[in-house]
Amino acid sequence: MHIVIIGNGISGITAARHVRKLSEHQITVISAESGYFFSRTALMYVYMGHLRLQDTQPYENWFWEKNKIALKRALIQKIDHHAQVLTSHEGEEIHYDKLVIATGSKPNKFGWPGQNLGNVHGLYSLQDLEAMEQGSQGLKRAVIVGGGLIGIEMAEMFHSRHIPVTFLVREPSFWNHILPHEESEMVNRHILEHGIDLRLGTELQEILDDGQGKAGAVLTKNGERVDCAYVGLTVGVTPNIDWLKGSALEINRGILVNKHLETNLPNVYAIGDCAALREPQPGRKAIEAVWYTGRMMGETLAHTLCGQPKVYDPGIWFNSAKFFDIEYQVYGQILPKTPDDQANLYWEHPTGKKSIRLVYEKSSGAIKGFNLMGVRYRQEVCEKWLREKTHVETVLQNLGLANFDPEFYPQHEQHLLEKYEQQSGKKLPLRQKRGLNAVLKFLQKAKS
Amino acid sequence: MSQVEPSMSLSSPRMHLQLNLGQKTGLVLGFSGLLLQILAFAGVALPAPVLVLTLSLLGMGGGILLYGWASYQGKPAGIKNNGVWANSLSNRGLWGWISTLAITALYVLLYFFPQALGQGSNGAANTGLVGLFDPLSQFLKKQNASQWFVYGVLYTLGILVMGFKFIWKYRHNRYQVIRTCSVMFFQTGIAFLLPEFMQRLNQPYYDFKNMWPLDYDFFEENQMQYLLQSGGVGLFMIVFGVLMIFIVSPVLTYFYGKRWYCSWVCGCGGLAETVGDPFRQLSNKTLKAWQLERWLIHAVLVFAVLMTLATLFAIFHKNPTGYYVNSLGMAIISACIFGGLALLLWFRPQAFKGLNPQVKVAATAILAVLVLASASGYFLGNPDIFFVPSDWLKAWYGFFIGAIFSGVIGVGFYPLFGSRVWCRFGCPMAAILGLQQKFFSRFRITTNGGQCISCGNCSTYCEMGIDVRAYAQKGQDIVRASCVGCGICAAVCPRGVLRLENSALDVHTRAGEERVIRFGENGAFIEA
Ligand SMILES: Cc1cc2nc3c(=O)[nH]c(=O)nc-3n(C[C@H](O)[C@H](O)[C@H](O)COP(=O)(O)OP(=O)(O)OC[C@H]3O[C@@H](n4cnc5c(N)ncnc54)[C@H](O)[C@@H]3O)c2cc1C
Ligand code: SF4
Ligand code: SF4
Numbered sequence: 001m002h003i004v005i006i007g008n009g010i011s012g013i014t015a016a017r018h019v020r021k022l023s024e025h026q027i028t029v030i031s032a033e034s035g036y037f038f039s040r041t042a043l044m045y046v047y048m049g050h051l052r053l054q055d056t057q058p059y060e061n062w063f064w065e066k067n068k069i070a071l072k073r074a075l076i077q078k079i080d081h082h083a084q085v086l087t088s089h090e091g092e093e094i095h096y097d098k099l100v101i102a103t104g105s106k107p108n109k110f111g112w113p114g115q116n117l118g119n120v121h122g123l124y125s126l127q128d129l130e131a132m133e134q135g136s137q138g139l140k141r142a143v144i145v146g147g148g149l150i151g152i153e154m155a156e157m158f159h160s161r162h163i164p165v166t167f168l169v170r171e172p173s174f175w176n177h178i179l180p181h182e183e184s185e186m187v188n189r190h191i192l193e194h195g196i197d198l199r200l201g202t203e204l205q206e207i208l209d210d211g212q213g214k215a216g217a218v219l220t221k222n223g224e225r226v227d228c229a230y231v232g233l234t235v236g237v238t239p240n241i242d243w244l245k246g247s248a249l250e251i252n253r254g255i256l257v258n259k260h261l262e263t264n265l266p267n268v269y270a271i272g273d274c275a276a277l278r279e280p281q282p283g284r285k286a287i288e289a290v291w292y293t294g295r296m297m298g299e300t301l302a303h304t305l306c307g308q309p310k311v312y313d314p315g316i317w318f319n320s321a322k323f324f325d326i327e328y329q330v331y332g333q334i335l336p337k338t339p340d341d342q343a344n345l346y347w348e349h350p351t352g353k354k355s356i357r358l359v360y361e362k363s364s365g366a367i368k369g370f371n372l373m374g375v376r377y378r379q380e381v382c383e384k385w386l387r388e389k390t391h392v393e394t395v396l397q398n399l400g401l402a403n404f405d406p407e408f409y410p411q412h413e414q415h416l417l418e419k420y421e422q423q424s425g426k427k428l429p430l431r432q433k434r435g436l437n438a439v440l441k442f443l444q445k446a447k448s
Numbered sequence: 449m450s451q452v453e454p455s456m457s458l459s460s461p462r463m464h465l466q467l468n469l470g471q472k473t474g475l476v477l478g479f480s481g482l483l484l485q486i487l488a489f490a491g492v493a494l495p496a497p498v499l500v501l502t503l504s505l506l507g508m509g510g511g512i513l514l515y516g517w518a519s520y521q522g523k524p525a526g527i528k529n530n531g532v533w534a535n536s537l538s539n540r541g542l543w544g545w546i547s548t549l550a551i552t553a554l555y556v557l558l559y560f561f562p563q564a565l566g567q568g569s570n571g572a573a574n575t576g577l578v579g580l581f582d583p584l585s586q587f588l589k590k591q592n593a594s595q596w597f598v599y600g601v602l603y604t605l606g607i608l609v610m611g612f613k614f615i616w617k618y619r620h621n622r623y624q625v626i627r628t629c630s631v632m633f634f635q636t637g638i639a640f641l642l643p644e645f646m647q648r649l650n651q652p653y654y655d656f657k658n659m660w661p662l663d664y665d666f667f668e669e670n671q672m673q674y675l676l677q678s679g680g681v682g683l684f685m686i687v688f689g690v691l692m693i694f695i696v697s698p699v700l701t702y703f704y705g706k707r708w709y710c711s712w713v714c715g716c717g718g719l720a721e722t723v724g725d726p727f728r729q730l731s732n733k734t735l736k737a738w739q740l741e742r743w744l745i746h747a748v749l750v751f752a753v754l755m756t757l758a759t760l761f762a763i764f765h766k767n768p769t770g771y772y773v774n775s776l777g778m779a780i781i782s783a784c785i786f787g788g789l790a791l792l793l794w795f796r797p798q799a800f801k802g803l804n805p806q807v808k809v810a811a812t813a814i815l816a817v818l819v820l821a822s823a824s825g826y827f828l829g830n831p832d833i834f835f836v837p838s839d840w841l842k843a844w845y846g847f848f849i850g851a852i853f854s855g856v857i858g859v860g861f862y863p864l865f866g867s868r869v870w871c872r873f874g875c876p877m878a879a880i881l882g883l884q885q886k887f888f889s890r891f892r893i894t895t896n897g898g899q900c901i902s903c904g905n906c907s908t909y910c911e912m913g914i915d916v917r918a919y920a921q922k923g924q925d926i927v928r929a930s931c932v933g934c935g936i937c938a939a940v941c942p943r944g945v946l947r948l949e950n951s952a953l954d955v956h957t958r959a960g961e962e963r964v965i966r967f968g969e970n971g972a973f974i975e976a
Binding site for chain 2: 010039041042045048049050051052055056057058060160161162190193194291292295296318320321322324325327329376378379380383404405406407408409410435436437439440441
C-alpha cells in the first residue's frame, strides 16, 4: 500500500514515523517548502542566531532513507480522488492508495490596502523567514501588526538585531482574548521593558508604498503614521487549502474530518493545522493550530492507517509559549474572564514577572486549570488532578508535586496557600514539597 | 507560497555583531593586558615586573569582566544567545580558528618546550613569560615560578572572570549561579591557592579535588614516595585520595549523578563551563559522534586502569615490604572489585539489561585481561604484568592522553569542537562516573509530558553533544552516561520541558519508555 502524505510538518512527519513503526507500507512525504522536516516553532531562533537551520531539524538526514520514508519536493495542485492521483505544479502524477493532507496553515491577510507590497510578510514558512532576513538589511524600523504569539516572537526577533519595532495590537491589552487580565498586563509591561514601541488598542488602516513598490510606512486607524521599511502581518493563520477549493472535498474553514480524521472522500484523511473537526470536544475548537495537536493527530491517524482505528482525543488542553523572557504554560481551561461559577486563586511575584493562577469550580471545588507565567509546572501531575476533578484544597496542599522549576529555585507553593487563606479564611498546611520521589508515587509509575 | 523555492541563504544569517562601548573598552583593556604577556614572552625587557604583571593580569581579567558586564547589563535577565552563530569566534569562523591556533600553540609550549616560555633550566633564572610571574610565585610560596605556575594562574583567572561573566549571563537561574560559584571556589581555593600555600609551609603539593583516574599518576611510585616521605600530612592525602575514589565518589554519584564532580568540582569541567561556555554549541550531535565517543572514552579508561595496575604491581614487586599494601593486598583489592561487580550482576541483573551485546563482549574481554594480568603478577611474580615495562605504558599514557588529548586537543580545540572534547571523548574519570550514572544513580533529566516543540535549543547547547531533543520530543526521560548535569539544556528550553532530578524509586527503570501519547478506551491522551 502506498501512503502519500502532503506536508512534511509535525503532523505529516509524525504520521509517517508511526506508520513506519506499525507497518511496512510504502510512504511518500511531499513538501513544497523544504527538503527535510524542520521545527517551525524554532524559526525565530534561526533569525536570532541561536540556532542554524540544520539545528532545527529533529532527525539527521540519513534517518529517512533508513526508515524507508521517501521525501519529495513538489507543490501539489490537484487531486483526482476517483483515480487516486495527485498532480504537481510540474505536471507530475503521483498515485496514492491512502492520502493524508497535512498542509498546515498560511498567515492571514485581511484585505488592507498595501498588504501585497514588497517587504510585507507574515511569518510562517522558511520563505517568510528568508524575506525577513532580506528585509532586515539596513532596516531602520519594523512595524508588526497583530498581538498574538507570532507577533511577539517577531518583535523579539527584530529586537535581537537592534532594529526598532512598533507593535500594533488591536486589543486594549496583549493577547487578552486568551490571557486573563493580570497575565496580559504582565506581558504588556515586559514588552515595554524591552524597549518595544507597543501601541495597544491600535489597528492598521493602510500600508503606504515607498514609491518603489515596497512598504514605506503604515497608517493606523487612529490616524497615526509610522515610517518603516518592513511590515510583519501576524494576525493569525488559516488552513492552507486554497488549492482544494472546488474539489469534491468537504471544507469550511478547514478540511472537515470526523473523529477518525477521515474526510468525506474515501481513503483521504486530514490532520494538523489544516483539519477542522466536525465534532470537537466540549470546550475545544474545531481547528487548534498548535504543534501538540498536530503531533497527536499524526500518531492517532497512523494507527487508523495501519488497520487499528483510533479515535482522536486530544485529552486535556495544554499549551506553552514564551513572551521574550517570560515562559508561559497552561493546563486545562483558563478563560480570559473567569465565569461566575468559577473562582480564581492568583499569586504574582513582587517583581511582576512570575505568577501562578489556579481556577476551580465554586460549587464542587474541582480544579479547572493552571496558568503559569515564569514558573514551570509538571504536566502529568496537573493533568491527573484535572482529569480526576481533584478538589482545589487537595491540590493546594500537594502543590509541590506540580513544581517543575529547576533545583534551588524559590518555591512559591506557600504563597498560594496564603492567598487561599485570605480568600476563604481557611488555613491549610502545605503537605507536599517539591521532589521527584513523591511525584513518582503520586503517578504510581514507580516500579521497584 | 506559490512555487517550490529551493535555494536560500538562511543557514548563514547576515547578522552584524554590534559591540557597545563597554564591550569595546573591555576588549581593548583585555588585549592590552594580553599584549604585555606577549611582550614578556617575546623577551622584551619590561621595567618594574611587579607592576607589569599586575597591570597585565588586571587588564586581562578586568577586560573580560567589563566585556561580560557590558554584554548583559541593562537587559532583562533571560537566555542570551543572540548572534551566537553569527559571531566568528563562536561559529568556527576566522576568530575561532585564530584562537584554536593560539591556545594549541600555548599548550604545546607548556608541555614540550617550556624553555620557550622562559622556564629556566638547570637552575638558571626564569626569563620571558615565566620570569614575569616570578614575583607572584615568590609572594605565594617563596619560590620562583614554573611554567605550571603560569598555567595555574592563567587557568584560575580564566575560570574566575569567565565565571563571573557566566553568572551575570544566567543571573536568573539559581542552579547556574550556585554551580558556577562552586567551580570557581574549587579551582581557586582547592586547586590553586591551597597547594601553593601548602608548599609555602613545606608541605607536599596536592590537589584535594583531583582524583584517580583523572589524576593518572596518583598511584605512581615517585608520587607515593613523595607523599609518604612528608609524614602525616602526606599519608592523610593518600588516604583521602583513596577514600574519594572508593567511597565519596560512588556515594555522591549515586545520589546526584556525575554532575557533583564534572560540573560542580572538577577543574577541567570548571574551565569548560566558564571559558568554554561561548563554544558549547559546537559539540557534535550526530549518532556517529556518539558511537565514537563510547569507544574512545572507554578505551582510555581501560588504558588508564591497565597502566595503573601495571605501575602498582611493579612498585610492590620491587619493594615488597615498603608499603602498607603489597602484591597480595593488591590481589585482594582486585578480587574485591571484580567480586563486587560479579555480585552486582548477580543480584541486580536489571541494572545491566539492554546492554549492547558488543559492549558485553568487550567488557568481558577486558575483565578477563585484568584478572589474568593480576594473576600473572601475583602467582608468576612477574613485575611487568602485561609483559611490557610499566614505565613505558605510563610514558605513553602521559604523552598521548595526559598532554595531547586532555591539554592540547581538550582545550585548544574548544573553538572547533566545543568545550567538552576531553570530558566527552577522553576523560577516564568521566567514563567511570558515567557508567555508574547510567546503571546505578538516582539522577536523570525528566521531560515534561508532551510540551516539547522539537526546537532544538537543548541539543544545540548541550556541550556533551547529547541529542536531548531526541528524548524530549518522545516524552522520554534522559539517562545518559555522558550527561554532566550542567543544566543548560533545561535553562535554554523555551517551553520548560526539562528538569534535572533525582529519585531512588526507579533507579533501574529511569530510562523509561516513550510516553507522549497512549491510547486508552476513549482514544489518545497523554498519559502520566
Ligand atoms: C513562527 C511560529 C511559531 C510557532 N510556535 C508554536 C509554539 O510555540 N507552540 C505551538 O504549539 N505551535 C506553534 N506554532 C504553530 C505550529 O508550528 C503549527 O501548528 C504546526 O507547525 C502545524 O503543523 P502541520 O504539520 O499541520 O503543518 P505545517 O508545519 O505547516 O506543514 C505543512 C507543510 O505542507 C506544505 N504544503 C502545503 N501545501 C502544500 C502543497 N499543496 N503541496 C506540497 N506541500 C504543501 C507546506 O509547505 C508545509 O511545509 C508556531 C507557528 C509558527 C509559524
Ligand atoms: S544533557 Fe543537559 S545537563 Fe546534561 S550535559 Fe547536556 S546540556 Fe548539560
Ligand atoms: S526540550 Fe525544550 S529545548 Fe529541547 S527541543 Fe524540546 S522544546 Fe526545544
